Amino acid sequence: MKLIVLLSGGLDSTTLLYEMERDHEVVAALSFDYGAKHNHRELPMAAYHCNKLGISHLTIPMAFINDYFSSDLLKSGGAIPEGHYAAENMKSTVVPARNAIMLSIAAGFAESHGAEGVAYGPHTGDHFIYRDCREEFLKPMAEALREGTDAAIQLLRPFVKMNKGEIVQRGIELGMDYSKTWSCYKGEEVHCGRCGTCVERREAFSLAGVEDPTVYQNS
Amino acid sequence: MKLIVLLSGGLDSTTLLYEMERDHEVVAALSFDYGAKHNHRELPMAAYHCNKLGISHLTIPMAFINDYFSSDLLKSGGAIPEGHYAAENMKSTVVPARNAIMLSIAAGFAESHGAEGVAYGPHTGDHFIYRDCREEFLKPMAEALREGTDAAIQLLRPFVKMNKGEIVQRGIELGMDYSKTWSCYKGEEVHCGRCGTCVERREAFSLAGVEDPTVYQNS
Numbered sequence: 384m385k386l387i388v389l390l391s392g393g394l395d396s397t398t399l400l401y402e403m404e405r406d407h408e409v410v411a412a413l414s415f416d417y418g419a420k421h422n423h424r425e426l427p428m429a430a431y432h433c434n435k436l437g438i439s440h441l442t443i444p445m446a447f448i449n450d451y452f453s454s455d456l457l458k459s460g461g462a463i464p465e466g467h468y469a470a471e472n473m474k475s476t477v478v479p480a481r482n483a484i485m486l487s488i489a490a491g492f493a494e495s496h497g498a499e500g501v502a503y504g505p506h507t508g509d510h511f512i513y514r515d516c517r518e519e520f521l522k523p524m525a526e527a528l529r530e531g532t533d534a535a536i537q538l539l540r541p542f543v544k545m546n547k548g549e550i551v552q553r554g555i556e557l558g559m560d561y562s563k564t565w566s567c568y569k570g571e572e573v574h575c576g577r578c579g580t581c582v583e584r585r586e587a588f589s590l591a592g593v594e595d596p597t598v599y600q601n602s
Numbered sequence: 603m604k605l606i607v608l609l610s611g612g613l614d615s616t617t618l619l620y621e622m623e624r625d626h627e628v629v630a631a632l633s634f635d636y637g638a639k640h641n642h643r644e645l646p647m648a649a650y651h652c653n654k655l656g657i658s659h660l661t662i663p664m665a666f667i668n669d670y671f672s673s674d675l676l677k678s679g680g681a682i683p684e685g686h687y688a689a690e691n692m693k694s695t696v697v698p699a700r701n702a703i704m705l706s707i708a709a710g711f712a713e714s715h716g717a718e719g720v721a722y723g724p725h726t727g728d729h730f731i732y733r734d735c736r737e738e739f740l741k742p743m744a745e746a747l748r749e750g751t752d753a754a755i756q757l758l759r760p761f762v763k764m765n766k767g768e769i770v771q772r773g774i775e776l777g778m779d780y781s782k783t784w785s786c787y788k789g790e791e792v793h794c795g796r797c798g799t800c801v802e803r804r805e806a807f808s809l810a811g812v813e814d815p816t817v818y819q820n821s
Contacts, residue, residue, distance in 0.1 A: 480710030491699030520750035
């Protein structure tokens with residue numbers, strides 16, 4: 384199938400890119416610069432893998448999210464909380480309707496460029512605080528995109544029943560170099576090691592039984 | 603209910619603004635500058651009515667649609683076709699997934715600003731060529747936005763079973779001045795009178811039994 388892949392430059396979506404490249408025809412990978420504190424760290428990672436695989440890569444500017452939306456993930460928001468991803472305080476990093484926005488743009492882009500589907504990489508660990516990673520959202524969203532486009536764009540989410548450890552195992556099989564991915568929401572020189580997404584990243588390598596190549600501030 | 607209203611400055615969404623202002627608390631009206639040939643004509647109309655009603659009005663820049671999407675509605679596309687809205691050739695004016703994109707952004711904006719719902723104005727006449735104005739799209743989209751946001755954002759579409767003539771009748775009851783709305787896709791000095799949306803605009807006033815205040819090139 385001809386696909387558009389949503390690519391942040393993080394661990395999950397980069398693994399997804401490699402899997403989709405193996406199994407489908409990837410027309411382009413789309414990234415979004417929406418004012419997250421770590422966009423400047425993850426977007427170069429996204430570009431690196433697209434360049435390596437010879438895949439067209441586009442970054443959609445969405446400054447309006449930073450300007451008008453409320454979230455601690457954004458430069459306009461408060462400090463990134465520390466702790467486990469599933470903790471209540473991580474909720475302040477939710478960017479309202481972010482995935483609906485990105486998926487809709489990707490669907491319009493897909494139809495405009497002759498693609499038949501959009502692939503994106505939510506997994507079971509996202510479900511605790513991010514409502515827009517759950518099947519309760521994804522199922523009707525997939526139906527809306529299919530019914531709302533002339534090309535009946537399909538929404539692929541192959542990792543939705545996998546945990547992050549299984550994703551890392553998959554990526555290792557695909558020959559991925561995880562040192563070239565970025566997770567930390569703080570967006571500093573190296574991964575902080577303490578924010579929710581760093582804690583989850585560490586867990587993923589531990590679950591996968593794979594050495595973690597990440598440099599953390601706090602090891 | 604606290605609402606965000608999607609407002610283009612056209613006949614339907616402007617009527618919607620007046621009705622929502624009467625019946626609810628309108629937190630803000632959102633417009634989108636996405637590179638349509640007529641954006642520079644309709645957006646000042648949107649601003650006019652918000653100013654008149656004392657409603658906050660924001661225009662979200664979405665240049666990426668003109669840059670990367672395929673549609674004759676866009677500056678980057680071909681000529682606007684002439685004929686009836688329901689004609690096959692009007693399909694070239696579809697902007698893929700446009701309404702999913704606008705509704706998703708409005709839902710994120712709504713949650714960020716303490717609103718509980720998003721109102722938008724598709725009607726029966728839109729259904730022929732615009733798949734993203736039909737209930738087959740709107741129903742799952744509403745479910746996705748409700749399930750995908752912490753605020754369970756609701757999607758109001760009060761005109762979905764009305765025709766454009768009934769919308770004009772509603773607007774007249776609400777004291778609207780339809781000379782201060784813009785429909786024509788060509789975006790020239792005055793309405794062309796021949797493109798699908800001009801033909802439909804003329805029909806609307808005729809159906810409503812109301813004098814059409816529009817200046818057309820071709821009367």
